[in-house]
Amino acid sequence: MSDRNTLTTANGTPVADNQNSLTAGDRGPVLMQDFHLMEKLAHFNRERIPERVVHAKGAAAFGTFTVTHDITCYSKAKVFSEIGKQTPVLLRFSTVGGEKGSADAERDPRGFAVKFYTGEGNWDLTGNNTPVFFIRDPLKFPDFIHTQKRNPQTNCKDANAMWDFWSLSPEALHQITILFSDRGTPKTYRHMDGFGSHTFSLINDRGDRVWCKFHFKTLQGIENFTTQEAVRVKGEDPDHATRDLFDAIDHGDYPRWRVCIQVMTEEQAMRHRDNPFDLTKVWKHSEYPLIDVGILELNRNPHNYFAEVEQAAFSPSNVVPGISFSPDKMLQARIMSYPDAQRYRLGANYQQLSVNQPKCPVMHYQRDGAMALGNNGGNAPNYEPNSYDNTPKQxxxxxxxxxxxxxxxxxxxxxxxxxxxxxxxxxLYRLMTPDAQARLVENIVDSLSSARQDIQMRQLCHFFRADVKYGMQVAQGLGIHIDPAMVPAAHQPVGV
Known part of the structure; x- marks a missing residue:
């Protein structure tokens, strides 16, 4: 058994030499039996996972969300349960259109995705640094993103595609106006606001629902680059915002945001001048003022970027009791598309990775798939409904x-x-001839006889409700005595 300072293979085998391959003679060819070499090269070929289609370039940090104001009248979510309550969070910032190696100072919206590790499961708020978006219907999303990527012939960014799409999509004008203002080039991730952008719902312990928008107001102040400054920074340090966030936290200058909500009742939504679930529009603060909720602080850098940032998976489908969805069409589509993207990018069991794993018990019937961690459910049933005690139930x-x-x-x-x-x-049973009925019963008995007796008795009740003779024949085949006088009159078909 090697000590902790001895290099090993992934299988735990101690490595005697990590500098020289196994060869046939000093100048001879490398041997395939050098399993250490083969493992290193094979793993190296598989080190890169698919990058995110959007939000590929990003930086993240861990911290805490602390409740400062009581909003339990709106939501029963335990993350808001009492003033002073703290919840661990992961916040990932990103640019949207560029590849993983693109510059942080591009004129682009900035992703603002927060994972709250609550006691009721993970709550993900996947927003941007703008309160609106370019489109309101998800059917247009793939086409829009294509215009932000590279031309299929030149492999360069294409202003024709971008403005062609926008000029034919007037709903984009609100976001365009934000993007080409100073706000389109934030100075750092610390010096910008964040928004949940979509309309969500909050539900209290009485079952009352209100509509809600989430806001994160930077306490560092808003700072933006001019176009000229952004161009200069892109050339001098393409990773300037990533570096700034890491260095600030490393030096103890922890960035903070004031977390607020806007609230609209269902009655107000019905009377609202615009569709309150339209992602291209805001709710005016003069009509729906900000309500303080808490403070979000980032105070720990990731220890390993790949493990804690690149493998981090966010999805608006991750909600907790007391926080839910709305008829926002874009939100509805993202509920499907985000986890689908993570399963492609990371695998079916991406939620078992440490950075994505909830901090509360997880009890479900999902099994198997690539990289299933832990005991994969052990010997417990992998289906529901079931009649076993101590298994998860709704x-x-x-x-x-x-x-x-x-x-x-x-x-x-x-x-x-x-x-x-x-x-x-x-x-159907009564349509069968007696010999067909006999074969039916024989086939059922042959299979059902291997099940537990309590399961047999439960299934017999269904046969009796369909037809008394049907039930009696199966019972006899199983060797279970049923007193005909005890068969209730309620065996007749129900619901008719």
Whole structure:
């Protein structure tokens, strides 16, 4: 067994020589049996994972969110449960359109993605440094991003594509006006605001819902580059904002943001002049003033960039009880597309990586896939519903109130309610000839006899509800005595 200072292979085998390959003679060829060499080269070929399609260039740090004001009248989320409560966070900043090696000072929106490691699971707020976006319908998103990337022939940025799309998409004008103002070139990540951008919902412990927008107001003050300054900095230090964030935290100059919300009631939303779920528009502060919630502080740099930043996965689908979604079309699409992108980029089990792993117990029936960590669920069932004790079960206490869209309510409707699951199965049984019925029963008994008796009894109830004879035949085949007098009259098809 080697000590902690002895170099080993990934398999733990001590390495005697990390400077010289195994060869046939001093000047001979390298041997394939040099497993250490093969491992190093093979791993090196696989070190790069797909970069993010958007927000590829980024910097991040860890810190805390501290509640300073009570908003429990709006949300039951435990992250807001009491003044002084602290929650660990990870905040990743980014440019949007450029590749991983692009300059930090590009004229571009800046990503502002926060992961709150709450006691009820991870809550991700994936926003930008602007309160609006270029489009309001997700169907246009792939086309828009194509215009921000490289021309398929020249492989250069293409002003024709960019302005062609914008000139045919007037909803982009609000964001264009922000992008080409001073705010399009923030001086550093520390000197800009952040926004959840989308409309979300907050739900309190009485089941009341309000609509909400999240704001992060920098306490370092707003500072921006002029175009000329940005061009100069791009040439002098393409990583200036990444370096600035790391150095500030390293020197104990911890950046902070004031966290606020805007709140709109459902009644106000129905009367609002604009669609309150339109990502191209803001809510006026004069009508919906900022409400203080807390302070977000960054106070720890990542120890390893790849492990804690490149592998960090954010998604607006990550919400917790008391914080939820809205009819915002862009948000609805991102709920699907973000985790889909992470599964492609990192793998099906990306949430098991340390930086993405919730700090609370995780109990589900997802199994297997590449890089499944831990015991992969052990010997517990990998399906639900099940009749095993001490397995995760749904809890209706966490149900959200139905969302009234006027002519329809969005809710999780009980698909069994009012449905007759027995009549047609019984009709089919009664259509069969006696010998076909016998073969049916024989096949069922052959399979069901291997199950536990409590499962057999539960399934027998279904057969009886379809047809008494059907149930009696299966029971006899299983060797279970059923007193016909004990079969309830309620065996008749339900719901009819």
């Amino acid at each position: 809890n209706c206490a966490y149900a959200e109130p139905a969302l009234d869209l006027g002519n329809v309510k969005v809710d999780r409707y009980d698909r069994r309610q009012g449905n007759d699951d027995y009549t047609q199965a019984g009709d």
